[in-house]
Amino acid sequence: MKVSIWRGGKVGRFVAYEVPRLENQTVLDVVTYVQRKLDPSLSYRFSCRVGMCGSCAMTVNGKPRWTCRTHVSKVAVGGTLEIAPLGNLAVIKDLSVDMRVFFDKWAKAGGAFKGDKTRDDDFALIKPADKQRQNANAGIECIGCGVCYAGCDVVRWKPDYLGPAALNRAWTLVNDARDTQGPVRLQLIAGENGCLGCHSQQSCQEHCPKHLSPTASIAGLKRAVSVAALKGRL
């Protein structure tokens, strides 16, 4: 199988490799084969290989994907693969990108949980059927892979836009009854670089490997911000 892999940093080029085609082969298997057998200087990231850690995302034939759980058979176009680093993030080398901006934005979106209970307090009792809890549950399985961020054109056009993953995180906390940062967080995510910047293009939910819908979360934030603004609480 012919595979082109991006080599270099911001400037670089695609280099072609010949990789044996195996049954049940993932894109990460292909990259690993190249690094182990053909060119040990190839840089890329992975850890769990089972879709939990979120470190293996790359651009495969033009689309952002997690590579450890993407089968070659599902994405190869004409039997070939083009593998590039994730978009919207600075390339460090080859397939590794600098994720710092991505995670810094989680912090900027008020992504840290802050409660007011101590270990001596009793558990917070929250019913599984609670509407807020269900909203939070819908977004909580994010693995921080950056696929949605790489697929979002608003991030591409406005580099300061917080992006789908950070806003999805903020939405799970807005719905967390134990969290105390409500009004502060709404301030953080209200502006043009926050939820109001989203054009609902839905590329994030189209590509999220965990099938989350950041678009739905952001729509929720937009409603929360509108209500707060109407009530003069923003």
Place this chain on the structure above:
Amino acid sequence: MTSHRSHPSYWAFVLHRVSGLVLAVFLPFHFSLLVQATEYAVGFDGFLKWSEQPMVKLAETGLIVLLALHLTGGVRLLALEFLAWRDWQKTLVAVCGGLSLAIGLLFLVNAV
């Protein structure tokens, strides 16, 4: 080569943008033509005759489709952002597109 843009919701976004821009450019022309045709050169009868031309009809149909696209697209966005979330967003996109074309067709059929 596929891209992160190849999906219906993104096309809907592009259509909404483009229809908005084209309308913004085209509507002033449309109105100034209307004014000119009714007030100055040709008089109202002349205007009616002018508007009977196939090209004019076609252009008007295009305008109607654009209007419909922009309207249904806008309603879709408002529903998406302010009503409870639905998981059938692609169906919504298709409904908006279909509705716009149907409106255009209806206009064309009536006009001819």
